[in-house]
Amino acid sequence: MPRSQLVMLASFFALALVFPLVAPYEALASEILIFALFAMSYDLVLGYGGMLSFGHAAFFGIGAYSTGIILIRVVPSVPVALLGAVCVSSLAAAFVGYASIRRHGIYFTMVTLAFAQMFYFIAFKWTSLTGGDDGLQGVPRPNIGPTDIHPEINLYYFILALVIVSMFIIVRVVHSPLGTALQALRENRNRAMSVGYNVDRFRLVAFVISGCFAGLAGGLYALLLNMVPLGSLHWTTSGEVVVMNIIGGMATLFGPVIGAVSIILLRDIISNYTDAWSLFMGLIFMMAVFGFRDGIVGFFRNKIIPRANKILGQAFPRKH
């Protein structure tokens, strides 16, 4: 792993440790962490795999519902519920991925969206299992071993621990043989095929890994809210995670985290004044697409840092 990324991760974790003390309220800090994980998992698909999935809410939502349903109906154990959520959402990702991965460009996007809408519709109609329009109410927060996660601050650190482990794994994935091959086939599909990569298989594995962590993020979301809103499966949730990636900076891993922090904070602030969040979301998206295409991280890396280096270099020339 490059040193710059290690430094970034370390500073992120240092910030994350004290974050709930400075955040407006603790649950908001937890929500930011959850969406940071969701956005980072999506970076595997969009940034590294070059696949514009518009159905990632499906895996987030399925993770959330699975966690809720297991906790309410099967066994009141958080580890079991989260593990179940990860398995179910990975399976769903394998299913959706298998059906969509052979398509490319806009067709891939449409197929993922269609599947996500299907899951949304099922959750909407299957009221006895999911609570339908009202969402799945009454998701408990049973103790994890001796630890009581009812206090928001305890839940925050539990979430932080899982998010750190997940991010560590995702960073490993990016630098693994599979991750580097994935970037090669994003760069040039024909070339990747002609050197012997089974392109679709790599895309599928990346899609499933991504769905797995999106599901974990969803499971944590259910714990945080004590319920699962139907909106977790809504296409706007898919849209949000796309925007987080684009404004933060795709294929940087750290960018989507920044994107998630900015979007969730901004939504929290704006919602104090108006209900027109989607309008702002649209504006932010347009800014991101037209203004700085490489996202916040790319903006700093390509514009600010070189310029700062230049200014510093002129101010303090190196002695030869």
Add this chain to the structure above:
Amino acid sequence: MTVQAAEIPVLETKAVTKHFGALTAVNGVSLSVSHGIQSIIGPNGAGKTTFFNLLAGFLVPDKGSIFYRGKEITGLAPYEISQMGVGRSFQITSIFPNLSVFENIRVACQSRSKSRYNFFMSCEKLPGVQIAARKILSQMGLEDWADSPAKNLPYGLQRCLDIGISLATDPQILLLDEPTSGMSVEDSAVILKLIAEIAKLMPVVLIEHNIDMVLTISDRIAVLYQGLLLAEGTPAEIQGNQEVQKAYLGGY
């Protein structure tokens, strides 16, 4: 070189045909390659690149079959044919533009690793891959560029990288589609020397427009014309062939 009758060719086509709508781009071409440099020449649109795409699995022939070391590969996917040992480069430079030059080659070497689907280990720990990639990098004279993004390479070196990527897959036979196209005379000479070196290790199928070059470097030459294999033979035979003279060489 003399070809023994009993030898199984490395790559062989039997009457392959490919239509694009009403156009027959490749028309019943039978060709076999065993060693040395087999060039394919022909005017623009003769079907040379299409023929390569058939060999490499990027296109599936409408008729006919293709064999690799006697094993039928017709209809196999490009990655399967590559894994068997057929390497190719592209007429229009085909590299991984935003990856570093080293990574371009490394990722191609990595495709031969059993651990290529591993998603938890560091790719730098793959046994042999780093070393193999460095070797190719220096063979192609690209060491100084190792860390630059491939898109920053000058054009001629991008063509070299394209060949390097193909070599990195440790092929048994190499298909090169106009490797010197758009290159200066000096750069072309470097590439040609390199191709001659490669051809000592594995058969090379070479598409090339420069006739002087083809006549000097090739062991055998095939002439395609409007999808048909017009002639096939040694450079001397091709030069002496009346039909080829009429259709293509025009006075050489």
